[in-house]
Amino acid sequence: MEAQGQTVQKTIRQSPPVDLTKPYDAAWVKGKHIVITGGASGFGAAFVQRWASQGASIVIGDIDAEAGEQLVQELRKELGNTNVWFVRCDVTKWQDQVQLFKEAVRLSPHGGIDCVVANAGIAGKDIMQTPGDLSADEPPPPNFKVVDVNLYGVLYTTHLACYWLPRNPGSSPSSPQTDAAKTVRDRHLLLLGSVASLAGIAVQPQYGAAKHAVLGLFRSIRISSFMQGIRVNMLCPYFVATPILIRPAKIMLAGAGLGRVSDVVEAGTRFAADASICGRALVIGPPAKAVRAEDGQLVPSLTHEGDGEETGIWECYADDFAAVDTWTRRWVGLLGYIESARGWVGWAKDVAASYWAPTEHKQNKKTA
Ligand SMILES: NC(=O)c1ccc[n+]([C@@H]2O[C@H](COP(=O)([O-])OP(=O)(O)OC[C@H]3O[C@@H](n4cnc5c(N)ncnc54)[C@H](O)[C@@H]3O)[C@@H](O)[C@H]2O)c1
Numbered sequence: 001m002e003a004q005g006q007t008v009q010k011t012i013r014q015s016p017p018v019d020l021t022k023p024y025d026a027a028w029v030k031g032k033h034i035v036i037t038g039g040a041s042g043f044g045a046a047f048v049q050r051w052a053s054q055g056a057s058i059v060i061g062d063i064d065a066e067a068g069e070q071l072v073q074e075l076r077k078e079l080g081n082t083n084v085w086f087v088r089c090d091v092t093k094w095q096d097q098v099q100l101f102k103e104a105v106r107l108s109p110h111g112g113i114d115c116v117v118a119n120a121g122i123a124g125k126d127i128m129q130t131p132g133d134l135s136a137d138e139p140p141p142p143n144f145k146v147v148d149v150n151l152y153g154v155l156y157t158t159h160l161a162c163y164w165l166p167r168n169p170g171s172s173p174s175s176p177q178t179d180a181a182k183t184v185r186d187r188h189l190l191l192l193g194s195v196a197s198l199a200g201i202a203v204q205p206q207y208g209a210a211k212h213a214v215l216g217l218f219r220s221i222r223i224s225s226f227m228q229g230i231r232v233n234m235l236c237p238y239f240v241a242t243p244i245l246i247r248p249a250k251i252m253l254a255g256a257g258l259g260r261v262s263d264v265v266e267a268g269t270r271f272a273a274d275a276s277i278c279g280r281a282l283v284i285g286p287p288a289k290a291v292r293a294e295d296g297q298l299v300p301s302l303t304h305e306g307d308g309e310e311t312g313i314w315e316c317y318a319d320d321f322a323a324v325d326t327w328t329r330r331w332v333g334l335l336g337y338i339e340s341a342r343g344w345v346g347w348a349k350d351v352a353a354s355y356w357a358p359t360e361h362k363q364n365k366k367t368a
Contacts, residue, residue, distance in 0.1 A: 009321050013226040014279035015176035017315045018270070020298060024180065028273035030055035031184045033108040035101065037061045037091050037157055038120025040068035042242030043192070046265045047117065048084065049075065051272065057083030057109055061100040062120065063090045083109060091120045091153030092145075101160045112168035114186040115272055116161035118154045121192060122146055123244050129203050150210035154191065158217060161189045166228040173229025176276050183275040189225075190271055191218050191234045195283065198236060198316060202252070215281075219325070222279035231278040233271045236316055237264050238285040257286030263312035283316040295319070 009016075029051050038044045039060030045067075048058050052075050062068045068086035075084050085107050089100040104113055127142055165171075171185035194207075197215035201208040218234040225232050239245060240259040267282045287310045288300040297315060339346070 008325070011226075012223050012279065012321075013175050013231075014222065014321055015277050017297065017319070018277060018280050018282060020270075020311065020313055020315070024270055024274045026050070026054050026269050026273055028180050028183070028275070029269065031110075032056045032114040032186060032272070033104070033110065033112065034058045034115040034117065034272070035061065035104045035113055036117040036119055037089065037097075037100075037153065038192075039117075040064045040071055040086070042244060043237070043240070043261060043264050043268070044117075044119045045071055046261050047119070047268055047272075050265050050269055052081045052084050053079050055081065056272075057081075057107075058085070059100070059104040059107060060084070060086045061089035061091070061097070061104075062086070063088070083107075091156060092148040094156055097153075097156045097160055101164055105164065110169060110185070112171070112185075113161075113164045114168060114171070114184070115188040115190065116157060116165065117190045117192070117268070117272075118157040118161075119190075119192045120149060120153055120157075121244065122149045123204060123207050123246055123249070125246075126204050126206050128205050144206065146204075146206040147210045150207065151213045154214055154217065158189065158191070158221065162221075162225075162228060162230065165189065165230050171229070173226070174231035174275065174278055176278055178276045180274040180276050186275050187228070187230045188272065188275065189221075189230055189232045190268065191232065193218065193234050193236045193281070195236055195238045195285070197234075198283070203248070218281065219320075223325075225279075231275070233277060233279065234281040235264060235267055235271070236281055236283045238283070240264060240284070259284045259286055259312055263287070267313045279321075280315070281317050283314045284312050285314065287312045 034056050036044055039048045040062035052058055060068050065088045072084050072086045076082055087100050087103045089096040165187040168185060168187055171187050174187050191214055193214045194211040196208045196211040222232045238259040239253055240261055263284045267284050271277055289305055289310055290298040291301040293299045
């Protein structure tokens, strides 16, 4: 299984689990042209601040024009980096995102985009779990805004990234063999998931569904993104105090630790800077001591004791391709084997049966 997993990993150009103890240089983002949605606040604004200070050029697409313009003015003044722009964009509107990417290419100092960060997101009261008046004739129409922003917005961004990144002038197909220190031109898509991509989240089923879907998008797209030479990575933060964290969530989490914006920025910067990281996901949680598990991975110490540094950044899917996705691949292989063994005769029988044979459901009804 391990050997087979490694073959698949090689074919899809997935890099090995991220060695978080390995140093990288944030200065490798210098000269990269980055598009980020939802960059006017929270993680987005913190990424923009960090990457602009390292000499990246950045286009922020956000619905909040006031905060976005203000951030751009502040950064230009503070850092002297004039290559930071704001474009008003509602990620749920396809044409807004089309315009954002066109504008980003027009503003790009080298005429292309190196990195796309699908970061815009919202949370909020979920009507599915607070239906209100149960004596009414019918429930109120649902508001699926959270799915619109957190899933459809991300799908639009991903679709546009898949179009523009391979067209990035001077870029080569992404690969784990890339020398990150010498690579400026890149083809990187960074998705913002959540711990709610990996586990259920109380009273926020829409948010959980959308973030699970982003994980599905990540796991699916990274299998074949090598065909466009794109590398795709994902961040899965635990709860962190940004404006998205609504009061009920803060109350529910009272007493438990939160993640830190600085760790989210650190993990995102490693991905953005190190062009050799392909197809990996990192979880960012409350700081904890690290211990080395039997398989060599660094994992959080549940007793708060350990020999490693305190950190909030962890690999969440270290062996997924070898241990899980390869299983899926084998399963598909088995189905393919059955199909070829049955050959054209089996195919013709199934087609004929789909027209003339009664379905199992109808047969059951007859015998009942
Ligand atoms: N803070 C957390 O606890 C946490 C945890 C896990 C994941 N995340 C994810 O991180 C991402 C960033 O969140 P944050 O914590 O920085 O929140 P935030 O509220 O500070 O920032 C979100 C940004 O998205 C923008 N935005 C919202 N709707 C938009 C739309 N329709 N079009 C364009 N922009 C829009 C907002 O204006 C804001 O600038 C989100 O995807 C969020 O789901 C956050």
